Amino acid sequence: MIPRRLASEVLCVGRRRSWLAANQFFRHVNARPMLALPSSPRYRLMSTAAAQSNPSRPIPLSNEIYHELADATMEVLLENFEILLDEVGKPGYDLEYLSGVLTLSLGDNGTYVINKQPPNKQIWLSSPFSGPKRYDYSPTHDDWRYARDDSSMGDLLNREIGEILGTDVNVGLNDITQYIADIA
Known part of the structure; x- marks a missing residue:
């Protein structure tokens, strides 16, 4: 047996x-x-997310397009987080971007880690409030979506960071292809 x-x-x-x-x-x-x-x-x-029936089910992306989209996303997040942290000016808040991993430390409120996952062609987000999520690019919405509930990574970050800071936040992830010069 x-x-x-x-x-x-x-x-x-x-x-x-x-x-x-x-x-x-x-x-x-x-x-x-x-x-x-x-x-x-x-x-x-x-x-897996690909096996689930979801209206924004991930489509196969070439490596080149994935990297363009993911790099543009990370650059937009980095720039907007830098501006946001400069405006807030609280000690203990820090932003670091190294080797495709963006780390946003918000002192006692926890740390967000956002990183590229090229083998899966995803962006992974770890939130101190909602936990880990894996986002696939959705051409229908032109942003990164969580396959289980079709929620947007930008909306989650806007909501959670806005609650922490007590202000409206826009991390600028809507229409991510506007930041890419020539996407095929």
């Missing part, structure tokens, strides 16, 4: 091909299947 721990190592949740291969393996070894194809919503939530 194969232990269930091995079964969990063999499987990749949300991928039908893996479930079928694992069932065939266990049929061969145990002469009976151990696993059923997941059908509950719990398993669908664990699937």
Whole structure:
């Protein structure tokens, strides 16, 4: 008998091909299947963003276009955060951009980390309030969207940082292609 721990190592949740291969393996070894194809919503939530049906489902981007969009996004965020921190002028607030990772420290309010993820063609955001999120570029909205709830990265940053600072904030991520000279 194969232990269930091995079964969990063999499987990749949300991928039908893996479930079928694992069932065939266990049929061969145990002469009976151990696993059923997941059908509950719990398993669908664990699937990848590309497998979910979403109106702003990510489209395949070339590496060149991804880097242009992501670099423009990071530059816009860096510039607007610098202006914002200069206006606020609170000690303990700091901004750093190094090797594609933007870190916005807001003292006792926590730290935002925003970084490019070229292998996934995403931008990842870690918020001290809403936690980690992975954003894909949506040409429909011309911004970075979170696949689980179709929310915008710019809207999340505007709202959360605005609440921290007690003022209206616009990080300028709407229509990101306006910052790119020649996108194909």
